[in-house]
Amino acid sequence: MADEDRKLAIICSKGTLDMAYPGLVLANAGLMMGIEVEMFFTFWGMDIIHKEKQKKLKFVPVGNPSTGIPNIIAMLPGMSPMATKMMHKGLEKIDMPPVDEFLEMIHDAGGRIWACRMAMDMMDLTEDDLVDEVDGVVGAMEFLEMAEGAQILFI
């Protein structure tokens, strides 16, 4: 099958709940069909692989016209937690695993998970701050080397 020669490199740069899932879903889907997958987490995407923060990713309705909620209401205290709760419910309904379990699935399925060295330095993070599934900390050039021949997705 042609899929066996394909390679996917996914760059996750956003840390909100709604932007965490596209990368996770595509990485896992790729692995399910035999595509090799490398994931590179950078900037706010670091929250997805941060031990504490990954459990508290938020969905922020302000500035998001898709929610249909006017900004003046979306900015009120309590709106973001409420919207986040609703999104969690929606994800559960379609049998989507929580972020920590999803990363574990991807890792167990052979997907590789890399943290961005520059983002680590900028945010004063050490490897101890990151989940065990992280395969290593790499720079942008190292990641691009690993991604040679891959289709690259920037999220």
Place this chain on the structure above:
Amino acid sequence: MTTLADLKLDADGYLADPNDWTPEVAELFAQELGIELTDRHWQVINFVRQEWEKTGEMPSLRRITKQSGVPTKELYKLFPKGPAGKIARVSGLSKPKGCI
């Protein structure tokens, strides 16, 4: 003796009618995929067949790994390089469409 050529397949090369499936059909597909079926493979196949009989659909890999007793790492070893399609094929189901 039946061969793959005797079976009615769909355009993607999967068994056209899941009701035509027998353990022998699983062996034929496995052979084509270069997989030697062990008890652990059968644990997965039997679970998938049971779920299909109940729901009419292939269970997600997540459900398989949570409920069949075969965890993700092992599943990818049993059906390497694209377990979703390979499991569907040996279980006599059509190409999987689910996202997880």
